[in-house]
Amino acid sequence: MGELGHRRTQTGVVVSDKMEKTVVVRVDRLVKHPLYNKYIKRSVKYKVHDEKNSCKAGDKVQIVECRPLSKDKRWALRQILESAA
Structure with a gap:
């Protein structure tokens, strides 16, 4: 991947690892409702390059964040923070 510099980073949970060198990561965030001021959980799924x-x-x-690697992959794995088991 080379030098990544100051690129956007996010933290999420792997929801699928069934592809070769690709995982699907769900990133959750809290959004405040404009009228009711209640926080709502929103999530988005990214396809992430996992070389190893x-x-x-x-x-x-x-x-x-990285350069486009395929039609859907624009993110690369930086590190595993916590293992599942």
Whole structure:
């Protein structure tokens, strides 16, 4: 991947590891409702490049933005923060 510099990073949970060198990571965030001022959980799923196939479903990971690697992959695995089991 080379030098990544100051790129966006996010933390999420691996929900699928069934592809070769790719995992699906769910990133959750809290959004405040404009009228009711209640916090709502919103999530988005990213396809993330995992060069070594080291992630398993349930792992907490940190991902970093990178150049487009395929039609859907724009994120790369930086590190595994917490293993699932």
